[in-house]
Amino acid sequence: MEAIGVGIVWILGIIVTYMILQSIILGAINHSKLAHDVNEIKALLSQIVIPESKAAFDEATREKCPGCGSPVLKTAIYCSACGLRLHGVDEDV
Ligand SMILES: [Zn+2]
Structure with a gap:
C-alpha cells in the first residue's frame, strides 16, 4: 500500500513539474515574440518619426x-x- 502511495505522489509530482515547465517555456516564447514585436514597432517608429523631427529640427536652425x-x-x-x-x-x- 505504501509503495503505491509513493508511486502516485511521484507521478503527480512529475505531472506538476511538467506543467510548470511547459508554462515557463510557453511564457518565454510569448515574451520573445512580444519583444520581437516591440522591436519591430520601435524600428518602424524610428524610420517614420526621427527623420521627420530631425528635418524639422534642422529647418528651424x-x-x-x-x-x-x-x-x-x-x-x-x-x-x-x-x-x-x-x-x-x-x-x-
Ligand atoms: Zn538649457
Whole structure:
C-alpha cells in the first residue's frame, strides 16, 4: 500500500513539474515574440518619426542646449529653458 502511495505522489509530482515547465517555456516564447514585436514597432517608429523631427529640427536652425537638452535657436545667447549661456563666452568661431 505504501509503495503505491509513493508511486502516485511521484507521478503527480512529475505531472506538476511538467506543467510548470511547459508554462515557463510557453511564457518565454510569448515574451520573445512580444519583444520581437516591440522591436519591430520601435524600428518602424524610428524610420517614420526621427527623420521627420530631425528635418524639422534642422529647418528651424535649432540646436540642443548642452545643459538641459531642450531645442534652442542657434543664434540664441541664452537657453530659454534653463538660462545657460550658449554663446559669447568661450565661442571660438
Ligand atoms: Zn538649457
